[in-house]
Amino acid sequence: MVKAVVGAGLGEQPVDIAVLSQAGDVVFVSKGWLAGLPLFSDQASAVGELKAPKIDWVGNNFFALCREFIGPSVQWVAKSFGAQENSLTDHIEAMLELVLNGADTQHCFYAIEKNGVLQHYELTAEACSNTALGAVIRHRARSNSIFLAAGIPLDSNFYEALFNNLVDGIIYQNLEGYIELANEAAQEILDFKFEGNNPDEPNKQSLLSDYWTFLNEDGQKLSLADNPILRVLTKGAGLQNLTLGVVRPDKELVWLKLNVAIINSPDTNIPHGVLISFVNITAETEAHTALEKASERLRLALDGASIGIWDWYISDAEMIWDDQMYRLYGMEPRQYISVREAWEHVAHPDDNQRVLDELGELLKTKKDTISEFRVLLPDKSIRHLRAYARAVLDEDGLVQRVVGMNWDVTKEVEAEERLAHIAFTDELTSLPNRLAFSKKLKNTMKLAEKYHGKVAMLIVDLDHFKDINDSYGHPVGDSLICEVVTRLKEVLVGDEYLARIGGDEFALILDNVRSHDAALHYSRRIQKIMAEPIYLMEGPVVNARVSMGVALFPDDGEDAVALIKAADLAMHQAKKSGRNTVLPYKQEYSSSLEKKIFLEEELRSAIRDEELMLYYQPIIDLSTEKIVGCEALLRWIDRAGKFVSPVDFIPVAEESGLIYELGNWINATAFKQLKLWQTLHTDMKYISVNVSPHQLQNADFVKDIQRLLDIHNVDPRHIQLEITEGTFLQESLNTQSQLRILGEMGFRLAIDDFGTGYSSLAYLKRFAVDVIKIDRSFVMDLEDDPADRDIVKAIIAMTTSLGFDTLVEGVETREQSLIVGALGCGYGQGYLYGKPTFADDYAEQYIGLKSVANR
Template sequence: MGLLQDRERMLCTLMSNLKGMVYCCLLDADWTMVFVSDGCLSLTGYSPEDLLFNQIVSYEKLTFPDDRLWVRELIDNAAKSNQQFELEYRITHVNGETRWVHESGLPLFNENYELVALEGFIQDITTRKHSEQLARDAELRYRSIFENAIEGIYQTTPNGQYLDFNPALARIYGYGSLQDLKNSISDIQYQLYVDPNKRAEYVALLKTLGKVQSFEAQVYQKNGDIIWITENAREVRDQDGQLLFYEGTVEDISERKNYEQQIEYQATHDSLTGLPNRTILTDRLQQCMSFADCHDHKVAVAFLDLDHFKLINDSMGHHIGDGLLTVIAERLSKCVRESDSVVRLGGDEFVLLLTCLQKVEDITQRMLRILSAVAEPCIVDKLEFIVSCSIGISVYPGDGSDANTLLKHADLAMYKAKQSGRNTFQLYTLELNQALKKRIEIEYSLRHAIENEEFLLYFQPKINLATGKLCGAEALIRWQPKDGPLISPLSFIPVAEETGQIEALGRWVLGNACRAANQFSQLLGKPFSVAVNVSPRQFRHCDLVSTVEQVIKDTNVNPGCLELEITESCLVHDTPAFIKTLHDLKSLGLTLAIDDFGTGYSSMAYLKDFPVDRLKIDKAFVGNLENEPANVAILKAIIALGHSFGLKVVAEGVETAYQQAYLHGMGCDELQGYYFSKPLPLADFLLILKK
């Protein structure tokens, strides 16, 4: 009995606190109330006792006269159909005010399924109704301005769909009517903006500042033409701060932008050849140097001067000279990559900015190609001319740390090239010769290092994301000369690959990695996998399979503890042979992985034929994941691709907790990188296993 009283007390308290009236009424002419909650007073101005059994007033009398008929019809129909009803109508408050209410309820039946009453809940929605009416009034007031404005006016969802726009916007975008634009554009980011990233920039500014001002972008018109627009926009939020939509204005500024671009182009480009001119050379070179700093590359500044051009220009006339310069400019432009630049300083002087250089051969081969291209016969006004050039080269950062110094040094080197007989190139310093000398020294020292066993194996742990535990390691070679510092493989592996010494190194790594796998497995009391990199040259060698088979036999290692990592670039040369070798290796019982996946060009088409067990995502897609959201789509695609073929997916180069968590969320299986551990000497790695 006490429990029932508590429940009744709780229900009474609950109903008293509701902002509205709970009721039960008969379906008679007066909506006679048989139960009314305390919320009646706030809603109607009458106490519950006033409405109960129509003592003072009936609810029918409170209902606004113009609404009584349709309200009764709607509720009667719902009740007879045994359906819940919901409606909005007006009532008259005791003070004479007209108020809007929202009512929801349902019919009540007795045990004989006879309709006996209604019960429900009525709320005051006058404030909301007034707000809606104010909005409608405001819309009527401003609709005329909206329709007749010269500027385009719009409202869009944050996702990029138009909610509303005026005729001016349709005209700016080249559409004949509002409906035409509405039917044509369903995704502003990809259907309207020439650069979809501009829409993302626009949204980011709105999220940060709540508005954008003078936001310029290029957009497509209906016929495919591209125009420039400027936008001013703001966020529109409700009373609770929730974002509703963006609204703003658009103006066509194509004429102004085209004029600005024309003026800028004339100021920064040579009128004869169309090449960039001296005006932007320093700025362009500064950009190249900044890029080189970020990516640990070199920049070559090549100062090029045509040999004996003045003689041709003076004797044959300036129109012949201009024709020659135009031809040479075209040839130079074809000799460089998109990331490089060709600048005409004036007269017969040109500067080439060559970026992304890493090896000595990069500069040498490009200079030889340029010398050859310039020396080809030129036909101008049906006359044949053969000209050569002299080139001086300075290299950033070794030959200077600023643009002026690099240009001065390249110019001096060009004069040295002319003094050397012309039609040649000259370096400002002996840096490249020193690099060649160093390469020869490494090649020589490598031979003795192999004989003297000056190499070590380091081991980098691999972590299983599902368990968070160590699940294997990658064996990485290091060179420890006697009485010298440790040498990174980045310094000697390329030389070993080019000279063929990589095969001897590979056999050494394979044998010692297998012996380490035995040691690790014995310590743990269970198999432990060790991965070994196989270089492209090793993989193409005809005896790779027999070599691996012999090492497994000699070391008595469990084949399942050996994993071979093959770089994706091996595919470029001979895919059928590549696949056959993979199958032969797989038959030995070992594990296979495709290393640096995602950086090659052929594996996607043949992956279904590869008997591999793992894909190792190249660290280029993992590093800086926080600041490069574009890599997320690539990572998801690689992980999904790998899993679709039943492969484990390993991410390399994981350096931060953010990267680890993000990859975990994507479903990546294993991780490897400095976030967990750098490569460790054997003794240090054994300590980890013992723990």
């Protein structure tokens, strides 16, 4: 029975070919022949594997190769073939000589023992019809039945060893439904012990019993009628490649690929049993199921995020889009003949070629790329898309296809544009602001330097504007500013660039100006148009006068900062000279530098003599109107008792390098004060301290602040570090690294004066920001200016959606407090809640403690 079952599964192997010349030289061999024939192999005793020597076949004599390479383990099977030669080599030579001399086809059989089992092979030689050639030798593995038919005996354990060494499970079940044979693989896969055939106690094991539970491909339990064995017996035909699930006795589910065949009696050709062969595909099935689930999760995630997937096959230029891609582009799948045609119709004309060029660059560099572009929707609106693309390479390193995904970034772009407008545009006049002016000036100077040109800039300052503002109020002052802008625009005739760089200061860039005189001539036109009275609605008639300073690149400054400084010095000198005049920059105006040097020396003395002190201003939770913390503010009263403004000495400290020493003193004093207050009053949540960007540029900043935390035993979660917007935008890797480390240490990070710089969503997402402090300039006109309210509302909504707390500075009236609270702001700071005070006074007023500052 074992022989019958095994014989049913054996077939013949592919044929390998060699062609010989009339002289017996090898002129051609097939690929399989080159891989190494068992005939020219020897046994490796350690592992039982055959080793084939490397042989150069073509051009060598086949007889010589046989004599040299046929191994001693190759056995010549001579019985029944009438051969009288003494060895396999002799027999092959004799066989080939017969064929080369015109004899009929000759056969030769040999065997090699492998893992205890003889494997038999056949060599066939026949004459070539082409007279230029000699013979064709075919080599193939043969089933052992051919040797049985020829009367060649096989090892008695051959079939049993082969049966039990098969990886596939094999079971033979008789017509009564009982198992008569089961190899070891079947028993292991199905978790049972075959009880064998005992004539006295017939085996009652059956695949039809409830010992196993069978499931279809969908995991549904099969009825007895659907059992594949009964189906085969009922229909009289076998089943192939049936996928079946089996719940074993140990409750483990295995998946099988199953074949069922009817075995007929060789004598009567009447069925006497069923042969079931199967392979365990559980691992493949589970992997496939896991992949399907992962794919479904990915699809749900991509659909939820509105991400479209595309695939571009380079060989045939076929581009495949998923459904979401068509939705993103506002089209139907069959609307265009091809994806390329669709792209040409919807791509924004200003972006079309750029995106194609970027894709071409990806094919050259094979590097991932991210692109951003616009598409035109059917309703004529514009959608901003971002695309990620990756090249997929073949085994030769060539680009086989490009895969990618697109997603809608319209809201993000629009938010960026709104913030950029706020950052670069003066709210009142809609002119470019100081930041935009500096950027424009830098670019203009670069071009002038490239082409050896000159650039003039003017700073225009309104005379006595503060008096008008104080006398008639902010609305009249704003009206005056707008009228001045109108008149300045009337002077513009070409490429001049006008910006508002301060409350009553404007700046102009004059390109291609050759001298101070030309710039002065232009400025006098401004003076002339300003000489006309200004009639303000609901206000007085104003005679606006301006003082102007002129600076020329490269004569008066080699970079934007120096040029602005030179023009500003000239403008201030014009004011000192009686106002309503214009002056070009002169070197002597730089005497103000002496003042700065003097202030630096005074500051050094102040640090040494402990003239500096910290004042504290409360921070309020607007929902409860309770104090949650305070900001530490640096104050300087010099030896003469005169207050020195931080606006004057902080820039000096930064330029001179004193800021780092000053910052360490501020941190140490604030940490010490916080620990004292927390010891006496546990509701003090945090102290906020200002950090200069110059401090963050110092590589020791994190180490020094950690040292101060250790000295004063302060938890960094109770310290808020206020950092200006510009700091987050710095390209310095050291600064960016320090900010990340500070966030990881537990410090609260606050962006100070938000809205006055370039408020980019990019850095808000990149850094672990906790608090956004809205600048006081947006708050002071909240009661009267709807535009200010809209800006504050937008900032609060944006920052809240990103998970940040918001704090409004400069709250001075109850009405302002109510407005920002209603807009959703969390915290407030300003004179309404409390002015900055010395530590003792702060403790007494806001904490209820007396004389604790110096304990």
